[in-house]
Amino acid sequence: MYSQKVMDHFMNPRNMGEIEDADGVGLVGNPKCGDIMKMYLKIENDVIVDAKFKTFGCGAAVATSSISTEMIKGKTIEEALKITNEAVAEALDGLPPQKMHCSNLAEEAIKAAIEDYRKRKGITGNNQNSFESCQGCCKKCEDVHDDFHEEE
């Protein structure tokens, strides 16, 4: 079901843990739906110098958390905000269709952590809209992916 890359990140998650003095923390998902992702960022001069995560969720949720921390480390905030769920899934050599919502969660966790950082700094973000795509339970996302499949 999962690619080798997903299994590798699930079995050997990179950057799992907490950052005690994080500059931004994002918590997304909903325990009701079976996945929660918490992203901790350390940011210096608008560059993400460290990222860690904790995740409650399936194999795909853990793997997307793990790889997304790798993808944003060393990136500027602006660059990190441009990372899409498709890019996360692609970096894992793909995800099964019913698991695509897990990659949304990673994208949202990054955005939420950056939002939190900006809030702390007194900067209002311009990314509010990006949160509207998913409201807790990802039923909506599943619908989107179903459509996506019909187009294929």
Added chain:
Amino acid sequence: MEKTIYFDHAATTPVRPEVLEAMLPFFTEKFGNPSTIYSYGRESKKYIEDARDKVAKALGAQSKEIFFTGSGTEADNWAIKGVAYANRKKGNHIITTSIEHHAVLHTCNFLEKEGFEVTYLPVDKDGLVDPEQVREAIKPETILISVMFANNEIGTIQPISEIGKIAKEKGIIFHTDAVQAVGSVNVNVEELNVDLLSLSAHKFYGPKGVGALYIRRGTKITSFMHGGAQERGKRASTENVPGIVGLGKAIELATANIEGNAKYVKRLRDRIIDEVLNTIPYVRLNGHREKRLPGNINFSFEFIEGESLLLLLDMKGIAASSGSACTSGSLDPSHVLLAIGLPHEIAHGSLRITLGPDNTDEEVDYFLSVLPEIVGRLREMSPLYEAVKNKNKSKK
């Protein structure tokens, strides 16, 4: 990787060598169509009737009351739709439970669209149906009651005989889905007061794709497949002879030592239940502690998600199952776990282990030795556990 430890007997079981051996001739030299009159065909007919006798004997029924089907799902569909359509003039109300297998639930959902009314009875925290609630749900329009014998996820065994008595008293047809029970515990249609009973061969070391429906004589039910005269015209189509022969052999073997096997499996089950509840914190047993299938264990581990747990167990060579959304193919966790009152987040962390007589103490030892580390590892990764740990810390 070491050898696989198979802890998913509720999903399916391997075909026993004796069963396979009994089936094989019917693919090749004994391939004749049972409906023909030359000796080739007549011979296979004889073997079908022999299998029917074996099923009847196992259930305490008459051979004429056993009808072979293409699966347990088909037997459930037939029982429910067949009674609903045949008794439509009498009424349109069906009573079932909220924890049935989808073969029953989705059939009932379908009938609702056809104009039938269905009551889905709740269950208590252990997954038990209250017979008095069944009685109270009965209306003049009620034509069918369908309550599963034993639940496939949490293993809870229902008071079928008591519910059957109520149904009998009220003159309502009573069906039970005994797919998980047949071959594991004694099932006798007279003691149970049932009119219809579904079973499936692959749950008791028989082949997949063959089942049976017991239909008590005099039960009003429509035919399931329309066509030839097979199964006395009630379920047309050329018989799956190897499958039926396999089912017959498998039920004979399973019932021959049913009590010995149940006792053996139960001991392994209780070892796992006791040890896990005693050694791992934040875990609960789902389903009734005593009134449960001898091989069924269903835990919820708080703060972790079931699919992750299954993947890590799989890496250790252990095959098990879960009621988490991620494994069900939908986004909701199992309807059974929600029906017994588990919050969603705890339902997501469920692990089902179903044992069979082919499991050993060594396998149980190995499982018990790897489980705590796996649970611990996932909890360390979980932001939900972090919150609990921090709360406990601040209390101290």
